[in-house]
Amino acid sequence: MTEVGGIDDVTVRLPGMRVAYEGDSLNEADLAGTWTEQLQSWLNQAIAAGVAEANAMVLATADAEGRPSSRTVLCKGLDDRGVVFYTNYTSAKSHDLTVTRYASVTFPWYALHRQVTVRGEVEKVDIRETAEYWASRPRGSQLGAWASPQSQVVESRRDLDNALAAIERRFADVEQVPFPPHWGGWRIRPDLVEFWQGQQNRLHDRLRYVRKDDGWRIERVAP
Template sequence: MAELDDGSGAGAAVRLPDMRVSYEAETLDEDSLAPTWHEQLQAWLDVAIEAGLPEPNAMVLATADADGMPSSRTVLCKGLDARGIVFYTNYTSAKSHDLTSTRFASVTFPWYPLQRQVTVRGEVEKVSAEETAEYWRGRPRGSQLGAWASPQSTRVGSREALDNHLAAVERRFADVEEIPVPPHWGGWRVRPVTAEFWQGRKDRLHDRLRYVRTDDDWRIDRIAP
């Protein structure tokens, strides 16, 4: 059971059913939306950055395997434009296997302090090798080495074994100034079918406005909370 520190030094038990927050910070209406989903997302992301939120570009990526078993994990958004949302990973990872199998994903930006979240769902595609290489060049060297060293999502015998992988990679590239992109590593782009903007409101009557892709354009729907 969770405990709440009331300042007296003694923790008071908190029942999960009793934990709630009243959302009253902002409102969201159709007239306030940007013309496009990506402009609206960029505007909210800018607010999250300016507010000093930790990892404002962090998003929960949800996938499913060929049998329908779902998985979720946090990744970092590293690209945003009219084409979609981009993140980078190991192409042999569990998430990449899921994406290759189903070709669909959902990502959610959970900005709790702002009482906001954005959920984007859609088809996925690998980004071009050129786009991956451009992003790769800006990564810290340690992150580049880690991408070569980690057999992501596979079982490893110990932390020592993983550290040994890294040490071997460090020796391999010790005299290499520009580490190449691993052939098993690159970007995925989520191409939205829907992009929903959620603003917390009082009494759980939250504002939910959703951009929905149509044959030739986008429409905006208000969704009941």
């Protein structure tokens, strides 16, 4: 007998789990003149709808052997140059980006039956922009960036707590904590930005801006 709420019960239910998408259609005439304007519009709508962490995006990278990794990061910059997130430059994601110079991110707005994917080459954000963003971070986040050897193996949680305590002592008398030399931003400079709107019968709308030699073009692709 399958236990209600148990693992076996979840396994049985998974094939039947689905959501009926009944949102507005997405047509070529609905799109803004640029991918930046369209993404900003959808982001604003997600924020207005109360989507938690509306600026969260799933970052996909690959290492030198082509092995993929994905994780969630926060978008902290958006303009015609691309989308920006910040991280430790010694992290696994930064190692991947240094090797391949290419990445993809997806904004998953499940509640709105929408997602946006941005794909392209990457570059490091300059020091001026990094310093400006760093100054906006809470002090605790700044200290955490100094304390964490991101993506490295640690023996225990106590090691992290001890590292943070040491950093707190180091900067106890410093009003403005400087940003670490191993920390900064990555910008994805898109060659493709796809807008996905869920539709009935799984015939979803997928419209994308694609960079060509003569500028940007809009394409519709099958779901």
